[in-house]
Amino acid sequence: MRDVNLQEAIELLKQEGFKQTGKRKMMLELFDKHDRYMTAKEVLEEMSLEFKGLSFDTIYRNLSTFVSLNILEETELSGEKHFRFVCNSGHHHHHFICLDCGKTRQIHTCPMSALDENLSGYDISGHKFEIYGTCPACQ
Amino acid sequence: MRDVNLQEAIELLKQEGFKQTGKRKMMLELFDKHDRYMTAKEVLEEMSLEFKGLSFDTIYRNLSTFVSLNILEETELSGEKHFRFVCNSGHHHHHFICLDCGKTRQIHTCPMSALDENLSGYDISGHKFEIYGTCPACQ
DNA sequence: TTGTTAAAACGGAATCATTCTAATTTGAAA
């Protein structure tokens, strides 16, 4: 399941005319392996083991490329951007996010579908529903 | 309605042993007057008209004091903290937030109450539900 | 009213995440 994502992501890069570099490959493998929200710093630290002298700029540039290609999704937790592989479950959903380890659990209830409010006149561009706490493994 | 909040806030400060300063008073009046989410920078700019040489430290310290006293509530929009008077409607609710002007509209539907998921084993510490877009006045 | 004291405010430096810049390296197509 997750392998599909990794392979698809690498394919997508090629399709869209982006170069395949060892760094990009390792970044994607990292996200695939960990399957949780990670910060740029965490990514840099783990990648630095293999690539000495890796620049923050490279990390951020690639993260943002991946987000624009819909390979990664992004959320902001306590002032820091966090990234994870987009879930490939095929339908819109939300997340419980463990504030300790960054792992998530899908929430299939979307509040927008059952919204009992009259918002005519309001131009809605997005919404965010996240549940925070500690996952069973971290307790 | 809003006056109640302002008065209550000033009372609360006194009750909790905080000093009443002209700056704190003006900050609270600002939030009361604008009734929308504002950044520290916006607050500083408007306060600087009256208090020359006002320090960012003062703004942030007071904002954080107000949040801890539950006078202000805080959310993060595009990497910046935003603050507004807590709504005194007396019940838990969420917000539509206008990304242009920061004004909000209450959303009374809370996704947590109708959550159709089994999260036993998960320790839930909070949740966030916000709808973003443009309010009628800003279109 | 005045003196005392701890809280508040000040200015400026420090920090932290993130982005930019200009120069260098490299993947991939011809």
Add this chain to the structure above:
DNA sequence: TTTCAAATTAGAATGATTCCGTTTTAACAA
């Protein structure tokens, strides 16, 4: 291989936020 745009680099710049040592001031008591 050669070529060239894309990717990467180091380090500077930015922007928000916090920290620090010093000075000012609100509140309370004498």
